[in-house]
Amino acid sequence: MSGSNSTFTTSDFSRKSGDIIAEALRRPVTITQRNKPRLVILNIEDYERMRRQADTRMVGTLETMPDALLDEMSEAIEAYADDNEGGRS
Template sequence: MPNTDQTYSTSDLSRKSGDIIAEALRHPVTITQRNKPRLVLLNIEDYRRLKARADTRHSGTIETTPATLLDEIEAAVDSYAEDDEAAR
């Protein structure tokens, strides 16, 4: 996907929305507010491609980890410790 190489202000978006949308259909466009990037407009195909590649991992805590996974982790740690002891 091409980099956003064109930048418009929110005022530009109000005045030239049709032109900016037409440009965003070709490549991502950055919209700034008070000279800071705030939004990126991109076509639906680029959006779907980004969304499909998104990282779906979630973080959790020990309390939210399933017991079966904790058992597997414990077994792996025990096995590693036994192997380490045997190597000494």
């Protein structure tokens, strides 16, 4: 997303929605209500770029982890422990 984003109030949006939409096609626009940011309007290309770059990691537990990944992690932990034990005097 290029440039800084512009800020308008909800009253501005009611009166000048066409102008604000035109601005949002160029850069993100923040809409405030009672001096607090409430909405951001941005063009579809910026939105899709944000979605593609979003962190898709998921939270889980050892119980929900696939067996193959759990085995791989266990082997890595054991190898790390073996390396640390060998380096101690």
